[in-house]
Amino acid sequence: MPLTNKEQTLIEDNLNAEYLCIRKYEQYAAMASDQNIKQVFTDLANKETQHANTLKGILNQNGVNPQNIFETYDKPQGDLSNIQNSLGITDAQLLNDALSTEKHVSSSYNNAVLESVDPNIRKQLQHIQQEEQGHAETLFNAMQSRGWYKVQ
Template sequence: MPLTNKEKTLIEDNLNAEYLCIRKYEQYASMSSDAQLKQVFSDLATKEMEHATTLKGILTQNGIAKQNIFESYSKPQGDLSNMQSDIGITDAQLLNDALITEKHVTSSYNTAVLESMDPNIRKQLQHIQQEEQGHAETLFNAMHSRGWYTVS
């Protein structure tokens, strides 16, 4: 079954979000001053790349093979944690921004799941959405364990 225009648009939007997450997490991994957080951000970037590959595969299988404007960029090189004080950002703020991003991304996938006609594509999108919710949980736990996100 070919993609509907709605499915194509939703998948392209989520692909944009995945590429932005990859960039963000790679940058945050290089900027974080905490070794554990560097690893969390690196792991998330890798998982987001898997999602981007899945979405790009869906588009390619449906004859849509255009270059995404967010797809290529120069990955940060080395440890940039000394930039934190220069730009006035903390590990807590990096985590908070990442968590807010994941909340947005899971919401976007929810729409794509609900508006997808093809059951196979819907299952792939549901799988990615569940993984994105797991990313949010990882970020929340990292914040909560450091006292940066309190629940009362």
């Protein structure tokens, strides 16, 4: 069954979000000062790359060759944690921004899941959405364990 126009648009939108996450998490891994937080961002960037590859695969299988300006860029090189002070950014802010991003991305996948006609595509999108929720949980736990997210 070919993709509907709506499915194609939703998948391309989510692909854009995945590339944004990859870029953001690679940059945050370079900027974070805490080694454990650097690793969290590195791990998330790798998982988001898997999601992007899945979405590209869906599009390719349906004859769509995605041309995405966000796919390639120059990755940050080395440890950039020294720029945190000059930018006024903390590890807590990096984690909080990433958590907000994951909330948005999960919501975007929710729309794609609900508006997908093809049950196989819907299942793949549901799987990615669950993983995105897991990413949010990882970020939440990293913040909460450091006292940066208070649940009252």
